[in-house]
Amino acid sequence: MSEVSKKLKIWHIAEFYPPTYGGGAAIYLQDICRYLTDLGHENRILCINLDKVEPYKVLTDFDGTIQLDRVHIPFRERDPSGFHLSHNQWLEHKEKIEFIAENILQDWQPNIVQFHTPYSLIEECLPNILKRKLPIVGMLHCAWLICPRLDLIKSPTGKQCSGPSTMKCLHCLYSHWDGSNAKSLLKLPWRLAKLGTTPALRLSERKNLRKFVNGLVGPSKFMTDIHQGFINGEVKHIPLGIDLTDLPNEVLDRPRNPVRFGFIGGFQDIKGIWDVLDTVKNLKNKGHKFELHVWGPKQDKQKLIERDIEDLVILHGMFKPEDKWQVYAEMDILLMATQRAEPFGRVIQEAAAMKVPTIAPDTGGISEQIDHNINGFLYEFLNRQSLEDYMTKFIEQPTLVKDFSDSLWKVADTREASWAFTQSTVLRAAEFIKWQKHLIDEPKNRHKLNPVIENAIKSVFPTLIVKNGIFKGMKYPEAKSAGSTIFPKILGSYEKEIQPILEEICQKKYTEIVDVGCAEGFYAVGLAMRIPTATVYAFDVDEVAINLCKKMAELNGVGDQVILGSFCDAETLKNLPITEKRLIVCDCEGFEKQLFTEDLIPFLAKDDLLIEIHDMKDIEISTTIRERFAKTHKIETIESIDDIKKALNYSYKELENYDLATRKILLAENRAAIMDWFYLTPLNS
Missing domain, CATH: 3.40.50.2000 (Glycogen Phosphorylase B;)
Structure with a gap:
């Protein structure tokens, strides 16, 4: 460590x-x-x-x-x-x-x-x-x-949301649980006058935060x-998991008579207490005998009196975390009635540890924890009648409590x-x-040249023009690169392993090229020069790299062809324009899994891709990329050559006057391990 x-x-x-x-x-x-x-x-x-x-x-x-x-x-x-x-x-x-x-x-x-x-x-x-x-x-x-309202519930309808989009989120923010879209539209002018553009600006800020x-x-x-x-x-x-400290070993004899339901959420709207209390009222009116025990904040006995259920509901107030096992010991069945897409539902785990089954809405992360009709019941989200039906089953068939309890899982320790x-x-x-x-501490080291390399560049490449390879004739504005050593690039030996693939790429008439991790522009500018039909979108999070790329594009006459950007993610790739044929070149330093997400792959089905794989940073990258593209692309693998092999085997006239040790320094690309590139072409091409 x-x-x-x-x-x-x-x-x-x-x-x-x-x-x-x-x-x-x-x-x-x-x-x-x-x-x-x-x-x-x-x-x-x-x-x-x-x-x-x-x-x-x-x-x-x-x-x-x-x-x-x-x-x-x-x-x-x-x-x-x-x-x-x-x-x-x-x-x-x-x-x-x-x-x-x-x-x-x-x-x-x-x-x-x-x-x-x-x-x-x-x-x-x-x-x-x-x-x-x-x-x-x-x-x-x-x-x-991703959700301005926090809980993935859409306003004004109260239905569960499948995820964010700009229009959905704005609609949500400028309505307030009005019940219908028609009512929210009627109130929209008033809300715009009252709130102005602040919610929209904050939505933009929230979206911007994600990239950090x-x-x-x-x-x-x-x-x-x-x-x-x-x-x-x-x-x-x-x-x-949960903290299992002091969990009792004994298994209590359940159910009691009458059966006891427990609710841990107090009288909070978001926890669904009113659904629970109204259901209790309905069950009482039908003659059912049972108890409801309530723990949590904001309890109000008047709400029970208004519903004539104070004889069935016992209010316990707040409890300390260390007293939780005693709380679950008091109930036979846990009730959840959350009004949001619950991320998890910790109380289900705590109840399971005490062998207490749960009735909960079928929403969010709750659905992953309960096997319906095996160790609990999942009722239809926001449906009081569905909640009532499953409470009735436990009341009328109390032996279900033990059956479900015996089927509960072993809870993990937090x-x-x-x-x-x-x-x-x-x-x-x-x-x-x-x-x-x-x-931060040594920013100059990122672009500072080894004296051996610096002297060799002055001696062999005083004009900073690339001498060999697929980008022969490309000019560097200064003896600087970003994220890699510069000598192999000006010599033309840089990533020689993939130059045959790149030569093949240069014969294709791409209309768009995306370079993710463009550094100083070796590929972005070089490909723009070789494929003049293409608009090149070059991205890098390093501000120094972007500035170098801009200079290099202008020096080589492709400044109008190369469009620069900083951060690129899956959403960026989805939204970039495609006219006919696109190439994506990627060297994103271990970000491959996060960039090429599963939901992005269909958008790339017709694209060619050349991806540098960084398994030394995350060993699952190569297998993940293979799995995600398996149905859409053929994958050709090219393996990198060790720096020692390059010094022994690469032959360039510009290196004839240097001994073997110096050639190793000049040709080195300083990879941390042998790496792969994946060249992906569409299966249907």
Whole structure:
């Protein structure tokens, strides 16, 4: 493990942290932070304080050695993301949170930023984070990154959303659960006058943020699948398990008489309490005998009196996390009635550990946890009658409780899951930090020439014109390259392994060429010169590389033909124009899996591709790319040649006056391992 991996400062940004009630997300945050602390990492949390104190006042307390900075956000309870603030109110809020973030960053200087359920905080902290080039990883406890309403439920209809698009999200933001599209359209002029363009601007900011996220971890496949293709980094599914500390060994005798349902969500609208209470009322009116036990915030006995069900419903108030096993011991069946596409549903896992089956809506990550009619029931999302039907089954057939209980799974311990989580986010990000630190601390090293190479270029290539190979005659504006050594490029030996393929490519009449990871423009400019029919889209995240590419294109007379860009992802490739025939050249340093996503492949079915594969950075890249393109493309593999073999076997007249050791230095391309290129051509061509 590298030195930087041994001890890290991790800044967590979250909505809530215990003892403030924050559902399963807050408990998982606490579990993860405590585990990381045990591993020797330092953790600090910026979260929200619901106490009625001065707006934006920060109160500090500690969970052991974990420092908590709790900030009071005045609009949080009525509008979690602040989408109903006016533009001036939003700017004022941003300014205050930016000030708080800057103070923490200056004072503590973290290595990594990790967000959990961060609305009303992360967007506002982002400028300060990006300024320091800190890696950002996230937990998918909500769909905050792709859903302005957080929960993947469409307004105004309340139906589950399949994922973001600009028009869908704008429609959602400028309506407010009106019930129908017609009603929301009638109110649209009023909302536009009240809200202006602020929601649209914030939607744009949210979309822009995605490109800076280095990785996401989702507790369910539902959450990972719906986020694939929307961020730079990897989106990984890790079942998080639960903390099984003090789990009782004895199995309780269930069911009781009358049967007991349990609900852990208090009287919160989003948890579906009104569906549950109205269902209890209907069941009582039909003469059924049972009990409902309720735990959680905002309980109100008057709501029971209004429904005439106070004799069936027992209110328990809040409970501490360490008392959870006693809570589940009090129930026979757990009820969930969430009104959102639930990312996971931690309570289902806790109940299963106590051998308590669950009735829950068939939505989000819940559906992955319950085997319907085997260890629980999945009812139709937002359908009260469906909920009532399955509650009735347990009441009328109480033996189902034991049958389902015996079929429940063995629940994973959160400590095991936390290690997998740590490996996938924190330690991987640590290696990113090490690389980033090199770029920040020693930026000149990236383009500084070895003196041997510098002298050879002055002696052999004083005009900086490429001498050999497929781009013979191309001019370099200066003796600089980006991300690779320059001598082989001007000599013409660079990546000689694929030059036969490139010569074949140059004979094709492409209308568009995309170069992802263009560096200083060796391929972008060279291909533009060789294929004048093509518009070349050249992308690189290195600003120095883009500037060099621009100079090189202009020097070689193809400045109008080469269009430059910084970041390129699957969405970028989907949206680039294609007129007839396209070529994609890719050298994206290990980003191949994230770039060529499964949903992108159909858009590339007619394209030729030349991809440099970086298995030394992620050994699954080559197998993943093969699997994803198997149905659309033929794949030809070309293997790289070791630098020693190049020195021994490459023969160029420009090298005749150099000894073998010097030739090795001049010809070296400095690959970390033997690598492959994949040349992909359509199966139907």
